[in-house]
Amino acid sequence: MPWHSCAILQPLDDPWPPASAVLFHRQPILTESDVVLGRQAVGRAMAEVGAREVRRIRLVTAVSEIFRNALRYGGGGEAVIFLDRVTKAVLVECRDNGPGIEDTALAMRDGYTSGKGLGMGLGGAQRLTDAFELHSRPNEGTRVRMMSRA
Amino acid sequence: MAHSAGLFLVDRIMLVTIHEDINDSDIVELQDQLAVKVHAKGARGIVIDISALDIVDTFVGRIIAQLAGIGSILDAPTFVVGMRPAVAMTLVELGMTLPDVRTARSLGHALAQLRDSPTIG
Ligand SMILES: Nc1ncnc2c1ncn2[C@@H]1O[C@H](COP(=O)(O)OP(=O)(O)OP(=O)(O)O)[C@@H](O)[C@H]1O
Ligand SMILES: [Mg+2]
Numbered sequence: 401m402p403w404h405s406c407a408i409l410q411p412l413d414d415p416w417p418p419a420s421a422v423l424f425h426r427q428p429i430l431t432e433s434d435v436v437l438g439r440q441a442v443g444r445a446m447a448e449v450g451a452r453e454v455r456r457i458r459l460v461t462a463v464s465e466i467f468r469n470a471l472r473y474g475g476g477g478e479a480v481i482f483l484d485r486v487t488k489a490v491l492v493e494c495r496d497n498g499p500g501i502e503d504t505a506l507a508m509r510d511g512y513t514s515g516k517g518l519g520m521g522l523g524g525a526q527r528l529t530d531a532f533e534l535h536s537r538p539n540e541g542t543r544v545r546m547m548s549r550a
Numbered sequence: 551m552a553h554s555a556g557l558f559l560v561d562r563i564m565l566v567t568i569h570e571d572i573n574d575s576d577i578v579e580l581q582d583q584l585a586v587k588v589h590a591k592g593a594r595g596i597v598i599d600i601s602a603l604d605i606v607d608t609f610v611g612r613i614i615a616q617l618a619g620i621g622s623i624l625d626a627p628t629f630v631v632g633m634r635p636a637v638a639m640t641l642v643e644l645g646m647t648l649p650d651v652r653t654a655r656s657l658g659h660a661l662a663q664l665r666d667s668p669t670i671g
Contacts (some may be wrong), residue, residue: 432573443604454636457605461640464607510645520608524644 403535403543407504412531412547416493420486424448429494430476435467438479445483445490451550459490459548462528465521466494466544472515474498474542488550489530495543501536508534555580557587563664564593564626565657566617568610569602577613584617588624595664596621597657601632611646618650627667629653629660 417423424445427438442463446456463479470477474496482491501507508526513519526532531547554576556567564587566580588596598614600606606614618628630653633641638653654660 433571436570439605453634454639457634457636457640458643461605461607461644464605464609465644468607468609518608518612518646520645524608524646527643527645528640 404537405501405504406533406535407508408533409508409526410529410531412491412533412545416545417482417491418484418487421482421484421489421491424481424483424490427479427481428476429467429470429479429496432471435464435471438467438481439464441481442490442492445481446548446550449483449485449488449490449550451488451490451548455548455550458528459492459546462525462532462546462548463492463494465525466492466546469521470494470496470498470542470544477541489547490550491545491547493543493545495541497541500538500540500542501534502538504534504536557583559587559591559593561661562592562594563661564588564591564596566596566598567602568598568600568613570604572610572613577616580613581616581620585620585624588621588626593624593626595626595660596628597654597660597664598628598630598651599632599657600630603632603637606633606637606641606646608644608646611641611644611648614651615648618648622650627652627664629663631655631657631660 425441477496510523529546536542554572621628
């Protein structure tokens with residue numbers, strides 16, 4: 401779908417997923433337990449490419465923010481986790497078919513929340529990853545792609 | 551609240567354990583129970599044990615901040631124990647600050663500080 405609004409802070413290389421990446425896990429994000437399962441899978445993927453604890457925790461924290469957003473604002477979605485043994489990286493896509501984000505640049509700003517959150521999730525997730533792209537289209541949904549190297 | 555959190559009174563200190571699957575609906579109950587117990591039992595402090603958590607995101611960070619807020623209103627200093635260095639570093643980069651919260655290396659350290667402090671108890 402043509403995206404209405406996007407905030408690309410550290411762009412990903414084309415194509416998605418990279419040619420050398422393999423599918424590691426698909427996780428529906430429909431409940432709070434799914435958020436936990438999804439981030440545990442991301443932790444395992446990081447271990448698989450040999451990431452040290454601090455690298456693993458950074459990506460797991462980032463995806464936790466994004467998965468919670470998909471659940472809370474997007475009405476649920478799906479996460480797809482890839483790992484790339486060539487570049488020693490983990491790539492995560494999370495998408496939902498929720499209301500979308502009208503102004504992604506505003507949503508990325510620290511402190512901006514439309515709910516009762518802290519408004520730190522998107523900005524924090526971007527700081528904790530090596531590549532981060534947020535795409536959204538009002539009334540159709542939101543897609544976040546992230547990449548972290550081991 | 552089930553098994554997603556626990557509240558125990560140890561030596562007039564409220565020990566709160568938070569588990570990985572804590573969710574939005576648990577928080578309200580946890581806050582309520584904490585406030586009631588701290589007040590009723592005259593607790594001298596609150597110790598939040600997060601050693602069961604792999605990570606701390608803004609959701610759990612907010613829970614910790616809210617519990618500490620209750621502690622400061624009720625004059626019960628709040629300590630967090632069980633935060634690994636990598637988790638603490640990540641929390642900083644996430645942009646979270648926990649102003650009312652002190653961290654201690656272990657439960658023993660937190661209890662010792664609460665006991666020794668002349669302003670506490
Ligand atoms: N998947 C999504 N669908 C629709 N809107 C979203 C989605 N993700 C984020 N948003 C919007 O972007 C805003 C900012 O998100 P962000 O994660 O930074 O903060 P928050 O979720 O409000 O609070 P925090 O994550 O700090 O608890 C949200 O308040 C919401 O309005
Ligand atoms: Mg959020």
